[in-house]
Amino acid sequence: MHRLSVVFAVELRLKIVAELYMREMSGKQFHGEFGGGSLSRVDQNFKVLEREGWLTYIRTEGPGGSRRGGEEHFYRAVEPAYFDLETWSLLPYSIRVASSWNVIREVVPRLRQALKGSVEPAQKVQDLNCSEFVLDEEGWEAIVDATTTHFMGVFDEQQNARNRAHHSGEVLVRTDVFSFVFESRDDGVAAASQDLLQATGEPLASFAERLAPILKDEVSLLIVSECNHRELSVTQFHREVGGASKSGIGRRFKRAEQRGWIAKGRRRTGGARRGAVEQFYRATRPAVPEFDPCVDPPKSLIGSPGWRAFEDLSAKLKASMLSGVFDARLDRCVNWSFVALDRMGRENVIRDTEKLLSLVKKEVARSKARLAESGDEPIRVTLALAVLEASKDMTKAP
Numbered sequence: 001m002h003r004l005s006v007v008f009a010v011e012l013r014l015k016i017v018a019e020l021y022m023r024e025m026s027g028k029q030f031h032g033e034f035g036g037g038s039l040s041r042v043d044q045n046f047k048v049l050e051r052e053g054w055l056t057y058i059r060t061e062g063p064g065g066s067r068r069g070g071e072e073h074f075y076r077a078v079e080p081a082y083f084d085l086e087t088w089s090l091l092p093y094s095i096r097v098a099s100s101w102n103v104i105r106e107v108v109p110r111l112r113q114a115l116k117g118s119v120e121p122a123q124k125v126q127d128l129n130c131s132e133f134v135l136d137e138e139g140w141e142a143i144v145d146a147t148t149t150h151f152m153g154v155f156d157e158q159q160n161a162r163n164r165a166h167h168s169g170e171v172l173v174r175t176d177v178f179s180f181v182f183e184s185r186d187d188g189v190a191a192a193s194q195d196l197l198q199a200t201g202e203p204l205a206s207f208a209e210r211l212a213p214i215l216k217d218e219v220s221l222l223i224v225s226e227c228n229h230r231e232l233s234v235t236q237f238h239r240e241v242g243g244a245s246k247s248g249i250g251r252r253f254k255r256a257e258q259r260g261w262i263a264k265g266r267r268r269t270g271g272a273r274r275g276a277v278e279q280f281y282r283a284t285r286p287a288v289p290e291f292d293p294c295v296d297p298p299k300s301l302i303g304s305p306g307w308r309a310f311e312d313l314s315a316k317l318k319a320s321m322l323s324g325v326f327d328a329r330l331d332r333c334v335n336w337s338f339v340a341l342d343r344m345g346r347e348n349v350i351r352d353t354e355k356l357l358s359l360v361k362k363e364v365a366r367s368k369a370r371l372a373e374s375g376d377e378p379i380r381v382t383l384a385l386a387v388l389e390a391s392k393d394m395t396k397a398p
Contacts, residue, residue, distance in 0.1 A: 001090065005215035006052045007081045008208040012036045013045050017054055017077045022158065022174070022340040024058045026072035050075060080155065080337075089330050092225040094197050094283035095214065095261070096327040100334060101286045102207040104317055107178065107336045108293045113391035114176045115306045116298050126350045126387035129357065130309040132184055132316065134378040139367035143360055143383070144331045147181050150356050151335040154349055161345035172340035174390035177349060181333040184316055184380040185323040196228060197285035203260035210259040219243040220252045224261045227283040231265045235278060253281060260284060288321055309384070316382045338390065350387050357385065 007013045015034065019025060027043040036042045049055045055075040062071045088096065115128060135143065154177045165172055203210060214220050222241060226232050234253050238246045256262045262281040269277050294311050301307040320326040341349065360383060371378055 001087060001215045001221075003052060003054070004081065004083070004087070005212045006048065007054060008215065009212035010045060011206050011208045012042070013049055013054075014081060014208060016042075016045060016049060017081045018338055020055060020075055020077040021080050021155075022172075022338070023162075024074045024076040026061075026074045028072050029074075046075060049077075054078065054081070085331060090221075092221070092228045092283065093327060094228050094285055095211070095224060096330075097197070097285050097321075097324070098207070098261075099211070100327050101288065101321060103334050103336075104321070105291070107334065108314060108317070110176065110336070110391065111178055111386065111388075112293055112310060114386070114388035115310060116301060117389055117391055126353050126385065127306045128178070128309040128313070128384065128386040128388075130313040130316075130382065130384040131360075132380065132382050133360075133364045134371070135364065135367040135381050136370050136374070136376055136378065138370065139363040140329075140379055140381065141331075142363050143381070144181055144333060146356055146359050147179050147333045147335070147383075150352055151177075151179055151333070151337060153352060154337040154339055157345045157348050158339040158341060160348075161340065161342040164344065165342055168342075170342045172342055173346070175337075175339055175341045175346060175349070176386070176388050176390045177335075177337040177339065177353075178384065178386045178388075179333055179335040180313065180317075180382065180384040182317070182320055182382055183325045183329060183332065184382045185320050185325045196230075196282070198263045198265065198282045199287040200260060200263050200284040201287055203258075205259060210261070213255065213259070214261065217252070219249065220256055223249070223252055223256055224283055227262050227281055231280040231282050233268075233278045233280045236280075257281065285324075288318065291318055306386075313382070313384045320382070346387065353385050353387055 007017055015036070016030060019030065019034065027046045028039060030036070030046075031039045031042045036045075046055065050057065054077055056078050058074045058076050060071050060073050083091075083099075091099070111128070161172055164170070214224060222243060223232075223237060226237060226241060234246065234250045237253075238244075238249050243249070244252070253262065257264070261284060263284050265280045265282045267277050267279050291314075293314050297307060301310075317326075326332065367378075370376075
């Protein structure tokens with residue numbers, strides 16, 4: 001969590017890690033292509049990421065020639081910045097919900113942009129496929145495992161593409177690979193865990209910068225976690241949980257409220273405090289707004305199979321989030337791989353995607369047979385997969 005907090009502390013660092021996992025770059029080169037404020041700001045964030053083990057030094061070029069200004073140090077990211085299942089399971093439910101909603105708001109528009117480009121004569125793609133089916137627990141686990149393996153395999157394919165391009169000189173194409181597996185819900189009935197949370201508006205700060213302080217401070221994480229289960233005051237937390245002085249806990253409550261992780265609930269007067277007012281807090285959930293990524297579709301997409309699948313996926317994501325079941329399972333998948341691939345790499349990823357779809361069909365049939373025998377409650381599941389050339393419109397760094 002501490003390592004992730006370093007990346008999330010500044011949105012620019014997320015962009016740096018994403019780009020440098022695809023290719024080696026210098027701070028000057030990154031600044032020239034993506035911006036990110038001043039060159040000194042970019043360089044400072046490169047240094048922090050190197051110090052914390054996210055970037056590794058590759059080589060130095062210059063000075064002289066077209067470089068005009070001294071040496072340039074080139075780096076590469078050692079891994080993508082994402083939550084593995086073990087780390088994800090340590091986050092309170094409310095933070096998982098907010099994280100998922102943030103990812104959906106970021107990824108779904110990107111998927112729309114990629115779909116728009118995919119209808120033009122370009123590289124070979126796997127159009128968006130969205131389907132809903134019924135599984136048992138064993139079938140769910142099998143499909144989640146296969147989807148996770150598929151997600152990790154995309155990064156292996158990128159490394160293979162780099163190696164091939166080093167010898168062939170082929171230009172790598174930026175590719176978006178999307179995979180969603182989540183529990184469906186369209187009846188509007190909220191999950192019990194969602195009922196405990198308090199709806200609130202979106203804070204002004206960016207999600208990444210709101211999240212970083214929670215990841216690096218165990219007491220703050222405990223405050224949010226406890227407020228997921230009950231209303232809690234500073235005094236009560238200090239008495240029952242501890243972890244810092246009462247004033248230190250009070251400051252953490254205040255910061256958590258300012259960042260939108262907790263909100264004021266009831267106020268109590270009297271009792272042992274003899275007339276003093278004690279403020280209680282609850283964990284929050286995002287007030288899911290009228291999120292409609294399907295508004296004003298490009299004429300080139302209207303009526304296409306990809307656009308119909310996109311409309312279906314958008315509706316199912318929103319219904320699942322509104323009901324609270326989306327994050328009820330720790331192992332739901334919202335995977336977006338932003339990678340650079342050669343022709344063979346894209347073909348391999350598409351082939352693996354088709355294999356995953358074939359496996360899903362078999363697991364659905366097996367689950368149906370097991371459910372008929374066991375009588376267990378079925379799980380309604382949505383699966384969406386796509387391999388598309390990345391949009392060129394979403395490159396600027398924050």
